[in-house]
Amino acid sequence: KQEVTQIPAALSVPEGENLVLNCSFTDSAIYNLQWFRQDPGKGLTSLLLIQSSQREQTSGRLNASLDKSSGRSTLYIAASQPGDSATYLCAVLNTGGFKTIFGAGTRLFVKA
């Protein structure tokens, strides 16, 4: 059974700092891994999608990596801003059963 874990559960950093969010999964039989952002009381905003055959994806200040063999992904945020404050979720789409499993998320707070 796929389990997705995100560490840390919460993170508070000063503005301008570079930071790394971690996601690990137990079953490497995945189609892809997605990183999302969720603001309080809102839906999900897709940040980056990494296919199982890819190693990383970049968008602006965000870079996500995927190491399928070790079951790990990281989301790197460069030069953090207060507007980056949100909950960041990672999710894997399993090949078995074609279902998505989410991690519990990392709540990020960037202080001005």
Add this chain to the structure above:
Amino acid sequence: GAVVSQHPSRVICKSGTSVKIECRSLDFQATTMFWYRQFPKKSLMLMATSNEGSKATYEQGVEKDKFLINHASLTLSTLTVTSAHPEDSSFYICSAIDITSGSGNEQFFGPGTRLTVL
């Protein structure tokens, strides 16, 4: 990017009534749609997977007679919470995939529906 809408965005109802939530893919054909539930400060829990024209596949512990899912067309799926009770109060989110598009099974999420049962 692809857009998924949900309606209503917020609903308050009395205990015992039924509530229908719509999920629409606006500019693509959704071969598969997923319904999730999210409790406050918790992650998303997959409730069911629906494929157009066939019965939904429910996750363990999700009552299919309580949460009726219909995916009658390639652009619309509905979730009906029947005989709602206060413990059904939650944030419900749908997502959609077009497995034929070559987008790598990217999921596009709706904005969510907040259900409050009094």
